[in-house]
Amino acid sequence: xxxxxxxxxxxxxxxxxxxxxxxxxxxxxxxxxxxxxxxxxxxxxxxxxxxxxxxxxxxxxxxxxxxxxxxxxxxxxxxxxxxxxxxxxxxxxxxxxxxxxxxxxxxxxxxxxxxxxxxxxxxxxxxxxxxxxxxxxxxxxxxxxxxxxxxxxxxxxxxxxxxxxxxxxxxxxxxxxxxxxxxxxxxxxxxxxxxxxxxxxxxxxxxxxxxxxxxxxxxxxxxxxxxxxxxxxxxxxxxxxxxxxxxxxxxxxxxxxxxxxxxxxxxxxxxxxxxxxxxxxxxxxxxxxxxxxxxxxxxxxxxxxxxxxxxxxxxxxxxxxxxxxxxxxxxxxxxxxxxxxxxxxxxxxxx
Amino acid sequence: xxxxxxxxxxxxxxxxxxxxxxxxxxxxxxxxxxxxxxxxxxxxxxxxxxxxxxxxxxxxxxxxxxxxxxxxxxxxxxxxxxxxxxxxxxxxxxxxxxxxxxxxxxxxxxxxxxxxxxxxxxxxxxxxxxxxxxxxxxxxxxxxxxxxxxxxxxxxxxxxxxxxxxxxxxxxxxxxxxxxxxxxxxxxxxxxxxxxxxxxxxxxxxxxxxxxxxxxxxxxxxxxxxxxxxxxxxxxxxxxxxxxxxxxxxxxxxxxxxxxxxxxxxxxxxxxxxxxxxxxxxxxxxxxxxxxxxxxxxxxxxxxxxxxxxxxxxxxxxxxxxxxxxxxxxxxxxxxxxxxxxxxxxxxxxx
DNA sequence: CTCACCACAGAGAGCGCTCTCTTCCTCTTC
DNA sequence: GAAGAGGAAGAGAGCGCTCTCTGTGGTGAG
Numbered sequence: 001x002x003x004x005x006x007x008x009x010x011x012x013x014x015x016x017x018x019x020x021x022x023x024x025x026x027x028x029x030x031x032x033x034x035x036x037x038x039x040x041x042x043x044x045x046x047x048x049x050x051x052x053x054x055x056x057x058x059x060x061x062x063x064x065x066x067x068x069x070x071x072x073x074x075x076x077x078x079x080x081x082x083x084x085x086x087x088x089x090x091x092x093x094x095x096x097x098x099x100x101x102x103x104x105x106x107x108x109x110x111x112x113x114x115x116x117x118x119x120x121x122x123x124x125x126x127x128x129x130x131x132x133x134x135x136x137x138x139x140x141x142x143x144x145x146x147x148x149x150x151x152x153x154x155x156x157x158x159x160x161x162x163x164x165x166x167x168x169x170x171x172x173x174x175x176x177x178x179x180x181x182x183x184x185x186x187x188x189x190x191x192x193x194x195x196x197x198x199x200x201x202x203x204x205x206x207x208x209x210x211x212x213x214x215x216x217x218x219x220x221x222x223x224x225x226x227x228x229x230x231x232x233x234x235x236x237x238x239x240x241x242x243x244x245x246x247x248x249x250x251x252x253x254x255x256x257x258x259x260x261x262x263x264x265x266x267x268x269x270x271x272x273x274x275x276x277x278x279x280x281x282x283x284x285x286x287x288x289x290x291x292x293x294x295x296x297x298x299x300x301x302x303x304x305x306x307x308x309x310x311x312x313x314x315x316x317x318x319x320x321x322x323x324x325x326x327x328x329x330x331x332x333x334x335x336x337x338x339x340x341x342x343x344x345x346x347x348x349x350x351x
Numbered sequence: 352x353x354x355x356x357x358x359x360x361x362x363x364x365x366x367x368x369x370x371x372x373x374x375x376x377x378x379x380x381x382x383x384x385x386x387x388x389x390x391x392x393x394x395x396x397x398x399x400x401x402x403x404x405x406x407x408x409x410x411x412x413x414x415x416x417x418x419x420x421x422x423x424x425x426x427x428x429x430x431x432x433x434x435x436x437x438x439x440x441x442x443x444x445x446x447x448x449x450x451x452x453x454x455x456x457x458x459x460x461x462x463x464x465x466x467x468x469x470x471x472x473x474x475x476x477x478x479x480x481x482x483x484x485x486x487x488x489x490x491x492x493x494x495x496x497x498x499x500x501x502x503x504x505x506x507x508x509x510x511x512x513x514x515x516x517x518x519x520x521x522x523x524x525x526x527x528x529x530x531x532x533x534x535x536x537x538x539x540x541x542x543x544x545x546x547x548x549x550x551x552x553x554x555x556x557x558x559x560x561x562x563x564x565x566x567x568x569x570x571x572x573x574x575x576x577x578x579x580x581x582x583x584x585x586x587x588x589x590x591x592x593x594x595x596x597x598x599x600x601x602x603x604x605x606x607x608x609x610x611x612x613x614x615x616x617x618x619x620x621x622x623x624x625x626x627x628x629x630x631x632x633x634x635x636x637x638x639x640x641x642x643x644x645x646x647x648x649x650x651x652x653x654x655x656x657x658x659x660x661x662x663x664x665x666x667x668x669x670x671x672x673x674x675x676x677x678x679x680x681x682x683x684x685x686x687x688x689x690x691x692x693x694x695x696x697x698x699x700x701x702x
Numbered sequence: 703c704t705c706a707c708c709a710c711a712g713a714g715a716g717c718g719c720t721c722t723c724t725t726c727c728t729c730t731t732c
Numbered sequence: 733g734a735a736g737a738g739g740a741a742g743a744g745a746g747c748g749c750t751c752t753c754t755g756t757g758g759t760g761a762g
Contacts, residue, residue: 061719062719065416100450116490139422276655279630280655302624379711394711417717
């Protein structure tokens with residue numbers, strides 16, 4: 001204990017300091033910290049005590065330099081902001097409860113594993129390049145990506161760069177990359193079956209943007225199912241998954257088809273808007289018009305009446321997406337995998 | 352060019368490789384990359400070409416090791432999840448448009464500066480410790496913190512640890528730490544003045560959680576202003592800034608004070624719920640009951656009628672918060688600063 | 703013509719950690 | 733009792749970068 005000087009003043013203690021305090025070598029301290037066997041329990045104890053005494057905290061940069069791992073991944077929201085191009089702040093996306101659920105699911109999975117998400121937006125070529133550079137610099141070990149439009153070039157760029165990445169939703173063009181998705185068509189079929197079973201006869205739909213696969217699939221699935229029920233023609237107005245677009249779509253639907261008695265709306269946010277419009281026009285829901293949404297997001301519960309909707313297990317999907325990414329990081333040669341989730345019908349009061 | 356082997360296969364090129372390709376020393380390449388003067392323009396050009404040829408990307412870990420900077424900051428949401436303790440996923444907070452605006456403002460400021468936010472949640476002692484360790488390990492250079500409850504211990508922990516941090520909202524106990532805030536009382540006064548000027552006589556309020564300073568201040572400010580207008584007693588029901596709590600509060604207000612003709616609701620989300628309840632009870636807005644919200648969030652525009660509200664410049668505040676944090680990181684001995692923003696009245700149709 | 707001075711480039715010492723390689727020592731085993 | 737096996741600890745070489753220090757050639761002043 002004669003040379004027990006407090007580590008160097010000002011700067012934080014290093015492995016070396018701990019080693020000296022414990023009277024062992026740097027390597028041994030490292031072994032203890034990283035939980036590698038082959039260390040005498042008594043020495044382990046001594047080292048642990050020395051760590052506590054010195055207040056040692058490992059330096060992540062030094063560690064990353066040799067392990068080539070950062071313990072961080074990029075959570076990229078891509079193609080956002082295009083719609084409202086004048087916005088000086090990115091991340092209006094957050095306003096959508098959908099994104100919140102994705103982030104929640106990702107964090108829920110990563111946190112117990114000591115991995116942290118770095119929030120990134122990529123809506124222009126420049127910002128996409130930024131994401132790529134960021135990953136190549138080794139700031140993050142991989143990326144999970146939520147695209148908001150179908151022609152997003154980022155998935156391809158990531159594949160070409162050989163960077164570990166997982167998508168939320170199937171890429172429009174076939175790409176050797178892992179992704180998670182939900183069976184949009186099956187979900188839409190549940191909605192169709194429910195509306196028909198309820199006795200609705202004049203059924204219409206408000207679709208999502210047809211530039212997005214989810215929008216296309218939900219519409220196609222709905223139409224297919226309705227055709228099976230003997231309704232070959234289903235009026236449709238295209239929305240953009242946003243509240244205002246849902247409002248406009250419902251207004252138009254009502255103007256063109258005043259006798260409508262059942263509507264499948266491709267997401268809850270637009271369904272909420274539709275409900276508002278229906279009420280405004282004096283239509284009772286579900287008596288006059290039954291409405292089924294999609295997502296089972298927080299918006300569904302904020303609706304009056306509470307929204308009957310198709311449950312989209314976003315949190316579970318996001319967690320799975322994170323799981324896949326870690327697997328790819330761990331094992332770079334792993335084959336791409338897709339995990340498809342089942343939607344389910346949640347009956348509330350609107351239909 | 353005789354020893355012009357492609358950098359080591361598999362691994363990415365290093366400074367050394369670029370230096371060799373350009374026929375200069377590592378130091379010179381480093382100078383060029385970091386834009387330090389004293390480099391012959393011709394050599395700069397050669398180096399730049401070599402960088403392009405080798406596809407060199409600097410390794411951030413190596414850089415961080417010596418500079419002691421990561422170019423990342425933690426974006427911490429603290430005290431979240433307590434309310435709905437049963438939630439397996441953190442980050443329901445995201446559902447609140449407020450958080451989205453903060454994230455957007457922070458990212459908007461940081462991104463042009465090459466700094467990235469790491470998303471963290473801290474709702475328990477364990478996760479708070481995690482945040483602290485994370486920062487101490489040098490994973491991030493500092494933290495911006497959004498607390499959702501007043502007795503959050505994290506600000507104090509950050510101060511005690513001497514870590515650069517900036518808060519969104521004044522800490523309840525005086526603490527040597529920088530923060531940004533809005534004049535809640537002045538905003539509430541604007542609402543009071545507007546309701547009175549409109550001719551409302553039986554005015555009530557739905558406050559935010561009184562455990563939060565913002566909740567307290569908005570209520571106090573509103574009551575003070577109303578007292579100045581000769582209304583010493585203002586009925587109040589406490590909400591929790593959430594949609595369901597706003598609903599319940601409005602129901603109760605209506606039950607206890609059926610003659611109410613003006614309501615100040617402490618945030619837009621609750622105001623939206625209040626509007627729904629009023630309509631349900633057949634009250635016309637603004638004819639029968641005028642409603643003023645607070646925040647001017649996206650919820651205000653989704654309301655029918657569109658919500659008259661107090662504008663809370665969240666994005667600007669978030670950007671300022673990020674600016675302050677970078678300043679503190681740059682200059683560790685900087686004195687704590689507070690920046691207080693002015694709210695303003697946004698008149699729409701609800702009042 | 704000499705010398706101080708400046709502008710620029712290179713050499714090389716780390717930053718703090720991990721991990722392989724080596725050494726040492728204690729057990730078995732015949 | 734000697735030899736081999738195997739477990740546990742230390743030595744030391746980097747990981748890729750920044751940055752200080754040193755060296756060198758060219759310029760202007762004395």
